[in-house]
Amino acid sequence: MTALRPSPVDALRSSTAKGTDTRKPTRWSRHRELWLGLIGLLSVFVLWQLAVAVGVVDANFTSSPLGALGSLFDSIRSGEVWPPVGATLASVGIGMAITLVVGIPLGLIIGRTPVLYGLTEQMISIMYAVPFVVFLPIIIFWFGIGGEARIVIVVWSALFPLLINVVAGGRNLDPDYLRVSQVFCASRPRTLWSVALPATLPYILAGVRQAVGRALVGAIVAELFMGTDGLGYVVQVETSNFEMDAAMAAIGVIAVVAVVLTRGVAYLERRLTFWSVND
Amino acid sequence: MNDGYKLVVDDLQLGYRSKRSGAYNAACRGLNLEIRNNEFVAIVGPSGCGKTTFLSAVAGLQPISGGRMDLSGRPIDGPGLDRSLVFQHASLFPWRTVLGNVEFALQAQRKLDATGRRRARDLLELVGLGGKEDLYPKELSGGMMQRVNLARALVTDPELLLLDEPFAALDAQTREVMQEELMRVWQADEVNEGKTALFITHDVPEAVFLADRVIVFSRGPAHVVESIDVDLPRPRRPELKRSREALAYTDYILDLVMRQATGREPGNDTGKERADDSAAAVTG
Numbered sequence: 083m084t085a086l087r088p089s090p091v092d093a094l095r096s097s098t099a100k101g102t103d104t105r106k107p108t109r110w111s112r113h114r115e116l117w118l119g120l121i122g123l124l125s126v127f128v129l130w131q132l133a134v135a136v137g138v139v140d141a142n143f144t145s146s147p148l149g150a151l152g153s154l155f156d157s158i159r160s161g162e163v164w165p166p167v168g169a170t171l172a173s174v175g176i177g178m179a180i181t182l183v184v185g186i187p188l189g190l191i192i193g194r195t196p197v198l199y200g201l202t203e204q205m206i207s208i209m210y211a212v213p214f215v216v217f218l219p220i221i222i223f224w225f226g227i228g229g230e231a232r233i234v235i236v237v238w239s240a241l242f243p244l245l246i247n248v249v250a251g252g253r254n255l256d257p258d259y260l261r262v263s264q265v266f267c268a269s270r271p272r273t274l275w276s277v278a279l280p281a282t283l284p285y286i287l288a289g290v291r292q293a294v295g296r297a298l299v300g301a302i303v304a305e306l307f308m309g310t311d312g313l314g315y316v317v318q319v320e321t322s323n324f325e326m327d328a329a330m331a332a333i334g335v336i337a338v339v340a341v342v343l344t345r346g347v348a349y350l351e352r353r354l355t356f357w358s359v360n361d
Numbered sequence: 362m363n364d365g366y367k368l369v370v371d372d373l374q375l376g377y378r379s380k381r382s383g384a385y386n387a388a389c390r391g392l393n394l395e396i397r398n399n400e401f402v403a404i405v406g407p408s409g410c411g412k413t414t415f416l417s418a419v420a421g422l423q424p425i426s427g428g429r430m431d432l433s434g435r436p437i438d439g440p441g442l443d444r445s446l447v448f449q450h451a452s453l454f455p456w457r458t459v460l461g462n463v464e465f466a467l468q469a470q471r472k473l474d475a476t477g478r479r480r481a482r483d484l485l486e487l488v489g490l491g492g493k494e495d496l497y498p499k500e501l502s503g504g505m506m507q508r509v510n511l512a513r514a515l516v517t518d519p520e521l522l523l524l525d526e527p528f529a530a531l532d533a534q535t536r537e538v539m540q541e542e543l544m545r546v547w548q549a550d551e552v553n554e555g556k557t558a559l560f561i562t563h564d565v566p567e568a569v570f571l572a573d574r575v576i577v578f579s580r581g582p583a584h585v586v587e588s589i590d591v592d593l594p595r596p597r598r599p600e601l602k603r604s605r606e607a608l609a610y611t612d613y614i615l616d617l618v619m620r621q622a623t624g625r626e627p628g629n630d631t632g633k634e635r636a637d638d639s640a641a642a643v644t645g
Contacts, residue, residue, distance in 0.1 A: 256452075258448065258450060259454065261422060262452050262454075262465075263469065265440050266466045266470060266517065267440050267441065267442055268468075280457075281454075355456075357455045357497045357498070357499060
């Protein structure tokens with residue numbers, strides 16, 4: 083734009099600039115993965131619908147995307163969709179609350195007490211590794227099939243992933259932080275609240291993210307086997323009644339709940355541990 | 362008996378037992394020194410000589426194996442409100458802001474009131490971080506972190522300020538700047554009032570520039586080789602570092618430290634004893 087003649091270097095630079103992408107990121111390039119994911123999902127639904135349309139599969143058995151969608155809209159219009167969602171969320175919510183109240187202090191204490199850690203480490207790993215559903219019959223035997231039993235299963239499934247993470251956080255607590263606390267004569271409760279807790283927050287939230295996922299699995303499994311309401315129960319009942327569209331619609335709702343819950347915790351993680359250096 | 366002395370160290374033994382082998386590693390053996398009130402003392406010595414262990418013991422973080430160590434006439438047992446430590450690595454809490462980190466020291470000592478808050482802000486201003494109170498540690502440079510570290514130590518108004526090689530991890534230029542900053546802060550009226558400082562470093566010019574007195578430690582297990590009064594006028598200006606007098610002190614002390622580091626010592630028998638000690642430390 084000035085009177086200067088463009089030098090060969092300038093020409094070279096502008097040609098390479100044209101070659102590489104110097105344009106502003108478009109809506110496509112910024113959300114490329116999201117778009118690709120949606121296209122993938124949509125392709126499966128289209129193939130599924132086509133398979134039903136040409137008679138490769140029987141919609142009475144497999145339902146169809148459009149049928150499930152129709153059933154979902156019906157249940158939203160009639161309001162039938164909400165009570166099961168509420169019931170499932172209540173199980174997850176109460177179960178998670180108990181898990182957090184028990185798991186975070188317990189994990190910190192175990193992580194900071196070498197003897198306790200030695201005593202419990204193997205046990206916690208085993209409990210984490212064993213699929214919790216094997217305890218289902220025993221829990222039913224102990225607690226019956228009422229609401230309490232469902233909460234027990236949610237806690238049982240969510241507690242161990244949280245515990246493992248919080249214990250690891252407690253063990254990896256930077257000794258430098260504790261020295262600061264010591265030098266300034268902080269009391270034990272002050273150290274726990276103002277140093278140990280925030281320092282392990284990244285571990286705690288990673289544990290919560292895993293725990294929420296497992297809690298939802300626990301709640302759904304409990305509803306499948308012994309529920310009287312909840313999304314798992316809806317899937318179970320509708321399948322028994324050969325209402326495949328309604329069953330698929332309920333599964334769709336479960337998927338949405340699962341995504342919202344895990345994304346919600348991920349958002350919380352970003353908000354609360356923004357200060358973390360290794361993110 | 363401690364009139365005029367802030368810290369009296371008498372035949373101090375420090376050490377720790379190796380967790381793996383159970384062997385005892387001595388960090389200090391027969392250490393004797395006194396630090397007067399309002400003195401700024403620097404301790405230099407070859408690396409690994411136990412000077413940091415000694416400072417930890419003064420801070421109350423390290424148990425004493427033998428001998429005595431009295432602070433203001435009372436034996437040290439554990440950390441106290443009368444001491445602050447400027448850590449080698451800033452060790453700021455990443456989840457707290459700059460101001461929050463400084464205020465933590467007051468909070469820990471239950472002194473965080475309106476006066477304390479004002480003092481925290483004033484000190485941040487003094488160390489050159491005015492306007493940066495709300496930043497988080499990950500947004501700070503190494504030099505800025507050490508300024509916060511210093512402000513945090515000063516905010517509790519300690520009688521004895523302990524500094525553990527606070528500039529060792531900084532690049533050369535930042536280190537120069539921080540030495541001058543520390544000098545400026547130390548000479549500021551509101552800070553200097555009734556304070557004694559114990560500064561650990563392996564940087565001899567730094568020690569000469571900052572201190573009223575430089576104590577040279579032997580190589581480990583440490584004892585005092587020599588104590589040199591640095592008779593340079595205060596307030597000290599940055600130019601002083603390049604002055605002939607400062608350089609003369611530096612040369613003299615550096616020679617003492619190097620002799621410790623390389624084991625060249627006048628007197629054969631002591632040299633042999635040292636060698637035995639270090640051999641024991643290696644096998645232990």
